[in-house]
Amino acid sequence: MKTKTPSKLEKILAAGNLAVTSECGPPRGSDPEAITKKAGMIKDHVDAINITDNQTSVTRLCSLASCIHLKLMGLEPILQMVVRDRNRIALQSDILGAASFDIHNILCLSGDHQQFGDSSQGQNVFDIDSMQLIQTVRHMRDDGKFLGGDDINRPPRMFVGAAANPFADPFEIRTPRLAKKIAAGVEFIQTQCIYNLDKFELWMQQNRDRGLHEKAYIMAGVTPFKSAGMAKYMKNRVPGMDVPDDVVKRMAGVPKEKQAQEGIDICVETIQRLKECDGVSGFHVMAIEWEEKVPEIVERSGLYPRPEAVE
Amino acid sequence: MRLQYPSNVKIIKLPCTGKVDLIHLVKSFEKGADGVCVVGCLEGACQFTKGNIRARKRVEEAQRILDSIKLGGERVQMFNLSSSEAPLFVKVISEMTEKIKEMGPNPIKTALKKAA
């Protein structure tokens, strides 16, 4: 496939390689080392690094500044951007700000509702939604124009991504929803953490039936459990998460001191199985506050060494 | 069976406690009542299905109002008794009377007397 942006991630995907991305959550403070250290642990094992945007609505150092820190390290950031906190002026402005640092990847999200975080009494914005943010970035990039219609001097050159949750309800619109995001202009997808592989494969089958896997790169999201408690928490408390009982049982079935290793094993097995799933173009490894384990997961999954990005 | 209940208790008969409105409860205190017992049928035994359940919620609301103006929400209470439980009725009324005595007179009554 021909690439449309200078994105390294796009090049790797376009070359037909299974891409690997991971993510770093910025700190609740202004120490840049919190990001650079995390990024340093994973930089040789991933092609690009997502920086979350005030995830779970907890106020943190901003995604854009964190991406700039990665850029200064010579790494490839993926700017996550939620529509919860910014109106169309701020969104477009931050996109240009990112573009001015040659940040070439963006992930368009709605964002968790603010009631989950530290500012539940705050306003939310939701001027546009995540689909419309996809359209906005594509419009800015491809047409070189603002939403207001004026020309952009040096438009952003961003590879446009979005999230997809194959496990949210109602299931029957999960594939139509992906189709809709593709129609909006999305180029790569990172999915919600996958624990229910059967359901994921069913979703992929439906996507393939419509040829969607050829219209956008679908990267399968995985998150290793650190403990049986985390598995239970994810199952019961995180909206839109599907953790089958047998996975929880498997975690709970090993002694506490071995649960972390079991979590990593499950994660590696998931990747190995999904490498065979037609239409999966890569993996998004979200090791939440456990970045040091990313290299092991990537290596054991046979995804190391990472390929060079070629034009 | 003839049983004695405290003589200071005035009985107002209603077809069902479901007839009791919030304003009746609040007004009783404005007119100087020291306490109000709403005595309905046993829960589940209302001839009008939910009259006594509704009454209980209104009593709870009246309690909140009395608390918010610092008159003491406990001055109004709901009890569920069947018509054959006269001894229990006497017990409940007597206990309530004791409780109200402990709380002291409704300050509104005192204020009304002073004004008169």
Added chain:
Amino acid sequence: MIVAKRKPIEEIIEEVQAYDKILLVGCNECVTVCEAGGKKEVAVLASALRMHFMNQGKEVKIDEITLERQCDHEYLEELRNQIDQYDVVVSLACGVGVQFMAEKYMNMPVMPGVDTCFMGVTEERGVWSERCQGCGTCMLAKTGGICPVSRCAKRLFNGPCGGSTNGHCEIDKNVICAWQLIIDRMKNLDKLEDYEALVPIKDWSTERAGGPRKVVREDVMQ
């Protein structure tokens, strides 16, 4: 209707504590239907306030009246000849009524007696829920008659978000996911294929964002 809820009595006491002659004004419209500011609620509040002041040993005149509406001149005018007897008015109408009263009687302090919540329906007696935010450009035709502006916590036009679980919103299991409702409706109407039409970016200038709004009908003006 406009749905309001009763304010805590403590808060109203705070509002009127400094006054001696208080008029409580109910409204016969929406706030009567949602049982927040009709004749009955006025009576209960009046009784509670009287008791409060008596309990404090303070002599305060508290009168009650309930107007047909507080959002039209003609009904508010009914107070013209008696309002001077009071030194404060507590309006149990929605925020609209409170303000219109204040505009009309410039020298009279007017306090709100209810918290105005939203435009909604009576789901059942005692339960009211939101249906409309008055965004000024109705798009219900595109969403199966279910409004994502008022009923989706993120007001997504191309939802649902990834937090929709078993028909419930991620913010609360007691909140129904608007997009689940929209999709169910589209299915019932045999129009599920419409789901894939992208809803364009909304013009919010007709909503609060555009500043205070006004509707003018030249043809019915006098």
